[in-house]
Amino acid sequence: MGGNTFGTLFKVTTWGESHGRALGAVIDGCPAGLPLDEEDLKVELVLRRPGRRYTTPRKEGDEPQILSGVFRGKTTGMPISVIVWNKDVVSDYYELIKETPRPGHADLAYIKKYGYEHWDYRGGGRASGRETVSRVIAGAIAKKLLSCLGVLVTGNVVNLGGEEFPSAKDPQEGLKARLSPFRVVNGDEGAEEILRNALKNKDSVGGIVEVVAWNAPSGLGEPVFDKLKADLAKALMSIPAAVGFEVGYGFKLASMRGSEARDKIVTEVGEPVLEGEKAGGMLGGISVGGNIRVRVAFKPTSSIMIPEKTVNIKTLEESDIRVPGRHDPAIVLRAVSVAEAMTAITLVDHAMRSGLLNPVRIEWNESCERLWRLYREYLPTSLS
Numbered sequence: 277m278g279g280n281t282f283g284t285l286f287k288v289t290t291w292g293e294s295h296g297r298a299l300g301a302v303i304d305g306c307p308a309g310l311p312l313d314e315e316d317l318k319v320e321l322v323l324r325r326p327g328r329r330y331t332t333p334r335k336e337g338d339e340p341q342i343l344s345g346v347f348r349g350k351t352t353g354m355p356i357s358v359i360v361w362n363k364d365v366v367s368d369y370y371e372l373i374k375e376t377p378r379p380g381h382a383d384l385a386y387i388k389k390y391g392y393e394h395w396d397y398r399g400g401g402r403a404s405g406r407e408t409v410s411r412v413i414a415g416a417i418a419k420k421l422l423s424c425l426g427v428l429v430t431g432n433v434v435n436l437g438g439e440e441f442p443s444a445k446d447p448q449e450g451l452k453a454r455l456s457p458f459r460v461v462n463g464d465e466g467a468e469e470i471l472r473n474a475l476k477n478k479d480s481v482g483g484i485v486e487v488v489a490w491n492a493p494s495g496l497g498e499p500v501f502d503k504l505k506a507d508l509a510k511a512l513m514s515i516p517a518a519v520g521f522e523v524g525y526g527f528k529l530a531s532m533r534g535s536e537a538r539d540k541i542v543t544e545v546g547e548p549v550l551e552g553e554k555a556g557g558m559l560g561g562i563s564v565g566g567n568i569r570v571r572v573a574f575k576p577t578s579s580i581m582i583p584e585k586t587v588n589i590k591t592l593e594e595s596d597i598r599v600p601g602r603h604d605p606a607i608v609l610r611a612v613s614v615a616e617a618m619t620a621i622t623l624v625d626h627a628m629r630s631g632l633l634n635p636v637r638i639e640w641n642e643s644c645e646r647l648w649r650l651y652r653e654y655l656p657t658s659l660s
């Protein structure tokens with residue numbers, strides 16, 4: 277039982293269903309002294325929001341309200357509770373298809389585990405991608421805390437529908453991807469073409485998100501089961517539609533020679549550091565100091581017009597089901613913000629566990645503010 281809370285010291289609980297009255301997050305373990313208001317949360321939420329080009333037209337207002345844990349503009353060290361009311365919810369369609377679990381969705385698994393009569397069939401219920409609003413809220417707080425460690429977290433699409441797109445070479449490139457409607461560092465036109473074709477064929481495509489935590493400190497990760505790479509894998513694989521995880525060069529390393537696969541250890545400004553990011557900035561599951569680079573693969577959107585076979589739960593008759601209306605041709609675009617959020621949450625938890633971030637109170641200063649402000653500066657003007 278359970279499973280709705282993530283983290284050891286920085287504990288994030290998400291709650292709520294897609295078509296319920298509201299959803300939200302409770303963040304327990306955020307230190308006192310962090311300046312926080314609703315605008316800070318919106319800076320990240322706008323990039324996850326549907327309604328951008330090539331994302332679903334559902335109008336999610338995503339107006340977060342902070343209910344607790346903030347006083348006089350700063351966190352108090354008490355649980356921070358944030359609520360987002362669900363608007364633009366139309367459940368009629370789900371009434372029509374509630375006896376026929378949608379292929380690719382969590383419907384059948386929930387029916388088998390919890391029983392058909394207990395299952396919230398409206399919009400995927402708890403399994404909906406809408407749950408990730410709560411993750412992005414907690415992620416915004418985590419990113420803000422990481423600003424005080426000098427760490428910036430950015431993500432971008434590196435594969436869309438089987439086509440490769442470049443990795444971010446530096447934090448500026450990572451930030452610039454926030455301005456792209458396709459969340460790519462370079463190649464908006466190519467990405468648009470892929471999505472246009474998918475839509476034309478009433479189909480969808482998958483993709484891969486790369487997340488980089490720039491300038492991460494060394495020492496994050498606890499041997500042996502709470503290695504940083506293991507916790508990042510759990511965090512990122514818990515995102516709906518995530519199907520694969522890689523650290524650094526990932527699966528590519530499996531087909532390389534030992535002589536090619538190691539990162540050199542070199543001296544830089546009087547410090548031994550890794551040259552290259554083949555290992556994703558971690559050795560033995562502990563960060564070595566520098567950039568942490570991970571990837572997560574997302575499957576194509578399941579809700580498409582092309583029919584697929586399913587079974588009526590009551591009659592056990594087989595039939596075809598298709599999802600009418602305009603759909604999201606690629607989940608991966610909206611998953612970037614979620615992947616960044618889960619990475620940031622994991623890093624904050626480990627920074628506290630390693631004694632690098634005071635879990636009780638923090639001193640917010642000009643250098644924290646300067647880094648945090650960058651996220652706000654890299655927002656498409658249509659969204660800010």
Ligand SMILES: Cc1cc2nc3c(=O)[nH]c(=O)nc-3n(C[C@H](O)[C@H](O)[C@H](O)COP(=O)(O)O)c2cc1C
Nearest residue numbers: 381382403404405516517518577578579604607610
């Ligand atoms: C931000 C986000 C939005 C999503 N939106 C959709 C969607 O519009 N249509 C859809 O079929 N799946 C969508 N998904 C994926 C489903 O929620 C997911 O495939 C489903 O819950 C089954 O889980 P699984 O794919 O992890 O097995 C979305 C996922 C995320 C992260």
